[in-house]
Amino acid sequence: MSEKIKMTTPLVELDGDEMTRILWGWIKELLLEPFIELKTEYYDLGLRERERTRDEVTRAAAEAIKHHGVGVKCANITPNSERMTEYGLSALYKSSNATIRAALDGTVFRAPIICKGITPYIPNWQKPITIARHAFGDLYKGTEFSIANEMRGAKVELVVTRPDGQTSSAVVNDFNIKGSETGIAQGIFNTDSSIESFARACMNFAIDTRQDLWFGVKDTISVTYDRRFRDIFEEVYQQSYRQQFEDLGIEYFYSLIDDIVARVIRSNGGFIWACRNYDGDVMSDMVATAFGSLAMMTSVLVSPQGQYEFEAAHGTVQRHYYQYLKGERTSTNSTATIFAWSGALRKRGELDGLPELVSFANRLEAATLATIEQGVMTGDLYALSGLQQKRKVDTRDFLLEVVKNLASGS
């Protein structure tokens, strides 16, 4: 074999949990290390290490991405109360993704990986739909109260204290009006600067990829909060992007979120759908599933300063991990995780002027798609594929088939 490809700047590597952690190791062993002198700065975001470091490791990883510019992340567990017991956690750590997104103030772009033989559930979706998810604020930085026990019957107010100390307040709900009620309350926020950088990121990406940009919020109901998103998008578009969009013949299109959802279903794809944080979280899973499999969705977080974090859009595939631990064959599809690595290596190659690394990333993607198009696939795709000749392989055998294609250059 010819000499391995060299890297100059380390890639920030964020390891994760469960089945995706197994995949991570195999991808490095079989697809990367034989071809590249892999240079990474490693952070273990597996739950045990997060517990050991009281989650300092996540914050350090986010800083490292800011410093080096490109990261690649394995899926990891967002703990809930069951995970707290399972891993003996001392705190319910926030989602690593939320911490990293907040640190980078980035926008997440998710696009399906399309290959021959896998037709979307919505047959008119002939081109990819890229979801741009605003990765800052709203629910993910929310503050919540359970109005129960000693809080029962409480009056919930929103108090805004100005820098000069003056306050304004509004009653959110008085839980005592109809007798001492129990319930829930939540406070959320966003910042004009983050919404503006979200709008700019979406418009830049639309220009880069020459696609229309669609955006919708619920500004008929949320006349201040959601309306602010609509107004900022409109201002940014009119002031900085309108001319470029018109020159390229692409469109910025705003409508109520309900109307956008209806139009997305009827569309042929081929546009960017800008979504607020929660909408993007939910709709990206819907779009990924409709295009075939969650394992066929790429995801990249782009900060306004041009830092990138690549990952697969799916989680740690817990059910498969328990099968793996029992020594059973698993059908975990590694495509999105491979594309996270190829995306990160390509970007590193572009930034560092390493054409061999860029070309390797392209060949790795081509070899992965060629494997599926040759009819060799994991169970999730086997169930969807319209190919006449197809063969179901397990997680590791799929990677071994990709290696064959990569080594032979097909």
Ligand code: NAP
């Ligand atoms: P998940 O890991 O995405 O898996 C849900 C189901 O989707 C799987 O059971 C499997 O279906 C299918 N699936 C997902 N990825 C697949 C792949 N690569 N190949 C084949 N099938 C795949 O979601 P989850 O089970 O809700 O979450 C598990 C853990 O992941 C949770 O602890 C959650 O916090 C975490 N999570 C992390 C991230 C992240 O780090 N980015 C994102 C989401 C969730 P079948 O079982 O039917 O085969």
Ligand code: MG
């Ligand atoms: Mg989601």
